[in-house]
Structures are given as C-alpha cells and as structure tokens.
Amino acid sequence: MNTPTEPTTLRAWLLAETPTSRRQARAASWYQGWLTLRSNPLTMIGLIILVFIIVCAILAPVLATHDPFAQNLGERLKPPGFDGHIFGTDSLGRDIYSRLLYGARISIYIVLLVAMVAPLLGLIIGTVAGYAGGWADVVLMRITDIFLAFPRLVLALAFVAALGAGIENAVLAISLTAWPPYARIARAETLTIRNSDFIAAIRLQGAGPMRIVTRHIWPLCISSLVIRVTLDMAGIILTAAGLGFLGLGAQPPSPEWGAMISEGRKYLLDYWWVATIPGLAIFAISLAFNLLGDGMRDVLDPKGGQ
Template sequence: MTTLDTAPSRLSWLTSEAPSGAFQSAAQQFYAGWRRFARHPLGLLGLGLIVLLVLVAIAAPLLTSYDPTIQDMGERLTPPSATHWLGTDEFGRDVFARIVFGARTTLYIIALVTVLVAPIGLLIGACAGYFGGWTDEVLMRITDIFLSFPSLVLALGFAAALGPGITNAVIAISLTAWPPMARLARAETLSLKRADFIAAVRLQGATPARIITRHILPICLPSVIVRVTLNMAGVILTAAGLGFLGLGAQPPLPEWGAMVSSGREFMLDSPWVVASPGIAIALVSLAFNLAGDALRDVLDPRGDS
C-alpha cells in the first residue's frame, strides 16, 4: 500500500519538474549563445544599433514635438539648428521627425518581409530536398528563375506591376528574397534526410509531413535565421530603392528612400536633406550585417565552443 500510495506522488513530482528542467536547459543554452555572441564587438555594435532603431520607432512621438507630415513653407530648407536638429526639407517639415517616424516604416517592412520570406523559403527548400525527384526539379527550377535576375530589378518589376504602395513593396521584396532561403533549406534537408534518426522516425510510421515539420524544419531554422538577418541589409536597401523611385511608401508617409529622392534636387545647397536619411539607411544596413555575422558564428554547430 505504501508503494502504491507514494507512486503517484513521485510521478507528479517528476512531471512538475520536467518543465522546470526544460526551461533551465533553454536558459543555459541561451546564456552560452549570448557569451559566444558577446565575443564579437562588432556584433554587439550591430545589435545595439538594431535595439536603438526599435526604441526610436517605439518612442517616436516622445522624441520630437513635430508632426512629420505637416508642411510649413515659412521654414522651408532651414539648416540644422536648436529648433530643427537636422534642418527642414523642401516643404518645411522637420527632417529629424521624419527620420524618427521613418524608423517605423523601416521596421514595418522588415517585419513583414521576415514573416513572409522565412516560412516560404524554409518550406519550399525542405520539401524539395526531402521528396527529391520531380518535386525537387520543379521547385528548384522556379527558384533558379527568381535567382537569375538581380533582386532590385526583379523587385522593381513586381512593384511596377502591383502598383505603388508600401504593401505592394513588401510583396515585391518578399517575392525576390525567398529563393536564397529555399536553397539553403534544401541543402540542409539533403544532408538530414539520410540521417539515422530520420530513418528511425520513418520506420515508426511518421508521415512525410510530420517528418518535415517536426524534425527537419527545426534543425534548418538556425541557418535560415542567420540568412534572414544577413539579407535584411539587402531588404532595407531594396525598400529604399523602391521608395526612391516612387514605388514604395507614398507621401506624406515618411520613408527614408523617398526622403532621399525628394531631397536630391536640393542636395548641393541643402545637403542635410539627403545626408540624414542616407546615413540612417547606411547605419541600419550595417547593423544587420554586423549582427548577422556574429549570429552566424553563434548558431554554427561547427564553430568553436
């Protein structure tokens, strides 16, 4: 009776400790990864700039009292001063306010592109690598068609066909950004599907859909995350290019590429109109590149421990 009475209590103790042990293991892995990431000063610099971008976007109304869309022709092309830290543009709008609120537009594009690109590229590459045969041929030939064009040119074509607007720009960028993810996921899947644990799961009766979603995709995810992070610089530059050509965010919405486009006529006499958004684009692109390089070293299983 004693054994029977104590068995449930022991079982309940084990089940209650399991989530705690899993959380502790995840925390240890995160801490070890953070220590490896912290070995890269440039990676920390990039991460700091990304965090600063997020904070600026969140606190934009608190950082400036100017509305980025209100025009004041009496303050047209005013140089930087204590009143307007980065001067004003050709419509008298505060450049600093437009830079700060433009960070929201940049983050919006980054977030939507990431949400669309990562799952699509990951799923297409995993299916092509796992099934092989005609499935691989069809999916990879479609991928090759997209890769055969420069991403900016292809995004420009899609954006022109869909029409100007930030949503259409996100769709156009996403259509050009998924092929590298698919290629990477396919390469990872080709090496995984011959692994012993995949064969064991297959012998247990697991369906291909379960094998791909439960066993292959989680292993491919770190490599895709690194690739997405490194591609963010290209996404930002492409978005700025579309905005520069008038196919991205439309006025009066503040967007860094559109700011460069509208201010290029005044760049000789009023260089701050172009320099400020140009520096913002360069810094954010550099930040994602630096953070992506460090993240690649952290998530590379073949790296130093």
Template structure:
C-alpha cells in the same frame, strides 16, 4: 501551469553553460556588440517614435522651408518646411515594419518550398528548383522594380514586390539543409517507427534548419531596408507624404549641393540600420559556428 513550466525552462537556460558560453562569445566580438546595440536602438526608436519625435512628420510650414540644422530642428527642415528629425524617427517604423514583414513572408514561403523539395527529391525537387532558378536568373533589384511597377506604388505592394524576389534564397538554403538532414540516422529511425513525412519535416528537419535560416534572415533585414529605400527613391515604393527614408533621400536630391541635410540624414539612417543588421547577422553566424565546433 504551462506558463510556469515555460518560465522555469527560460530561467534554467539563463543559468546553463550554453548561455554563459554564448555571452562570452558576444563579449569577445566588439562588432557583434555594435550590431546588437544598433539594432536595439533602431527598435527602441521605432517603438518610442511618438515620444522622441518633436513634431508631426507630415506637418508643412513654408515659412520654415529648408532651414539648416539647429536646436529647434536638429536635422533641419525639408522643401515643405517639415522637420527632418521627426520624419527620420517615424521613418524607422516604416523601414523596420517592411524589413520584418518581408523577411517573415519570404522565410515562410522559401522554407516551405525548400524543405519539401529537399526532403522528397525526385520530380518534386526538379520542378520546384527549376521554378526557383527562373526567379534567380533575374537581378534582385530589377525583378523587384518590375513587380513593383506592375503592382503599383504603396506600402503593401512594396512588401509584396520584395518578398516575391527574396523567397528563392531561403528555398535554396532550406533545400540544402533538408538534403543533408534527411540522410541522418535519427531520420531513418523516425521513418522506421512509422512517423509520417509531415511529422519528420516539422519535428526533425525544420528545427535543425532554423539556426542557419535565422542567420540568413538577419542578414537580409539590412538588404530589405536597402531595397525598400531604392524602390521609394525611384517612386515605386512608399509614397509621400509618408516619412520613408528612400523617399526622403529622393526628395532631397535636388538640394544636395546646398541644402545637404535634406538627403544626408535619412541616408545616414539607411546606412546605420543596414550596418546594424549585417553586423548582428555576422555575429550570430560566428556564434553558431563556434558552438558547432565546440
């Protein structure tokens, strides 16, 4: 019965004026459409990697070493004879998984700390924000490098290192939203009828903060892919022979002057994915701002 009610609500939303207005805003923004298209393409490639990839991404064949792009190998081969096209396709899974996992962890931790700090204020706010300031005092990439070096290379450690750095931005943003929302009249009304602090935070403050946090999370997806690629490039991220874009760029830097394709195609994949998420985040931000003004 609940599933039927949910489907009815979804159907009603698609027929509502809000949905039509949102679609009008999207159609009027070519960059938003481009961002959505790139993001959907990245997701489809990651999901269909076993079908799209023409070869095993870890299979080596020294007889095909450093072959230029051709019909058999659209992106050429690397120094071990591995098909770069297949490695780029499979690398989309790694990069997308890192981006989603890191943003989810950072968003959860940062939102929790920020909402508690902003809602309660006082000493709790002072302590939590001074801890946040300590993390923000270090450059993002430098701190991620330090944490990754301490934890050691690997996929899980890469995600933990980036999440360890990124949560502070969500904490600051969630705190600012909580400071604003807690002064609203309906929050005072909820307190007056005896609602607990946890219920007010979860039921009233969090839903109002979610749109802004989602915009930030979408924009951070591209930055997370860049940071993960940087760690892989420096040897502190995902390790070979895993097909990760940053590692592939690092492996091809020795051949960049003659065998340009080894680094160029994974580098272009990083550029495309980052640009797609940034355009998508900007588009969502513009839509929410217009809807708010409306």
C-alpha cells in the same frame, strides 16, 4: 551520479550541468547562445544600434519635436540646428528629425514583414523539395531558378508596377524576390540532413514525412536561414529604400527614408542635409544588421563548436 543541487542564483540555474526540467534546458541553451553573442564586441555594437533604432521607432511620438507632416514653407531648407530643428528642414519646411523617427517605424515594419514572409516561403519550398526528391524537387527548383535569374530590384520593380505603388505591395514584391536563395539554402541543408542516422531512427519510430520535415529538419535549417536573413536585412532595407527612391514604394508624404532621399536629391549640392541624414540612417540600420548577422553565425552555426 551527481544529484542536482538547489541552485542559488539565476546564473547558476542557467548554467547547471544537469537541468531538471524542459524549461530549464531550453533557457540554458538560449543563455549559452547569449553568452557567445555577448563575447563578440562588433555584434554587440550592431545589437545596440538596432535596439536604439527600435526604441526610437516605438517612442517616436514622445521623442519627435514636430509633427512629421506639418509643412512650414517659411522655414524650408533650414540647416541642422536652426530654431529647434535638430537635423534641419526639408523642401516643404518639415522637421527632418521627426520625420526620421517616424520613418524608422516604416523601415522596421518592412523588415519584419519581409522577414516573416520570405524565409518561411523559402523554408517550405526548399525542405519539401529536398526531402521529397524526384519530380517535386525538379519542379520546385526550376521555379526557384526562374526567380533567381532576374535581378532583384528589376523583378521587384515589375511586381510593384503590376500591383500598384505602396508599402504593402513593396513588401510583397521584395518578399517574392527574396525567397529563392532561402529555398536553395534550405534544400542544400535538407539534402545533408535527410540521410543522417537520426532521421533514419525517427523513421523507424514510425514518423511520417510531415513530422520529419517540420520537427526534425526545420530546426536544423532555421539556424542557417536566420543568419542569412539577418545578413540580407541590409539588402532588403536598401531595396525598400530604392523602391521608395524610385517613387514605387512609400508614397508622399510618408516619411520613408528612401523617399526622403529621393526628395532631397534635387538639393543635394546646396542643402546637403536633406538627403544625407536619411542616408546615414539607412547606413546605420544596414550596418547594424550586418554586424548582428555575423555574430549570429557564431551562435547558430550547427557545424561550429559546441
């Protein structure tokens, strides 16, 4: 038996063969994941873009050159680079660059809220249905099927129309339309896990269904959900932008990216930058999430490697 030697560097401590505390074991497994993530260059590009956008959103008041809501009708529809307007101005003379920075806050806010609500709902419904089986499974999965049967944007439109326009309602509507696929994944994972020996073993220790589902099944479902959520983020942003574009998401004068494209489309041929620049921003954040999601699959997939 090798005795644990006193590690000298942080890296050695993280990569130690025999961790000596719970904290070290957990940190080491996170570090292994980080090393896998880092070895994929495309993932790192996605991560860098994302970090960049998040930093921009946090530092928006510092980085912005103008007030995003200040109108200046004398300088409307000026091209990029005109008189300190890096990306030009829109139809009301507002600085597009500053609006873009503040718009990042809204996008990230939407993404975070949806990412917290939809997967959690799907996880609870899916694992309960999968573990309980029988009637609970039939009822919960038919409800899931009903939600799955509608096209996402149409259902979101119906919800927003019923609840009233606005970002919060858009988030709620997107979450309500986004959970069914997560419930399906969680249920499928649960069905493969529930009959495995380690679940039988913990049942024989006297663990109840609540503990088994939350402590033993959830940790194994979460990885496939995280992958799916990151890959879906692009779709969520596009849906949010789509709702904004249709006038049912963020309301003017909010600098939400979809709403900015919607305003710019009237001038698309003559003043291309008004719609194109927020479009590029949506493209960048969607791409970043997709790249990151791909890398997350390598790190988190419980079936791969290890």
